């Protein structure tokens with residue numbers, strides 16, 4: 103099951119700590135078990151339901167944001183070296199899991215992706231933390247998930263949370279703005 107997740111989200115392989123890497127893939131696998139959606143749905147679902155004409159898939163968004171985070175980290179590292187405050191593994195795990203709850207927030211109805219009943223009650227940052235908690239992800243990763251979206255506006259973010267949040271909104275505003 104993890105093989106399929108790693109094929110869809112190969113950036114998980116960028117996580118150097120093997121335990122963190124396995125738990126990140128396991129969180130995605132557990133989310134898919136709970137979801138109404140199939141792996142084919144996951145591959146094709148649109149990035150967002152907020153914008154009607156979106157030609158970017160959800161998987162492309164997640165991968166692009168993660169790649170932007172890594173590029174950002176590379177610049178910070180080359181500039182600041184040991185003074186770079188961003189933990190690369192935590193940042194990548196957070197980036198790959200920030201939207202994991204979307205497979206519970208979305209469902210498919212008459213061939214269309216729509217918001218699910220549970221998604222109306224708990225948007226993906228909340229369900230994402232629940233899924234990550236179950237799989238034993240560290241609180242530093244759950245923080246990135248919890249703090250990435252509008253619900254956390256005004257809250258204080260860790261360095262990893264700051265990088266992910268801004269990378270996410272670069273892609274979101276370019277696509278949806």
Ligand SMILES: [Fe+2]
Nearest residue numbers: 200201250251
């Ligand atoms: Fe999100």
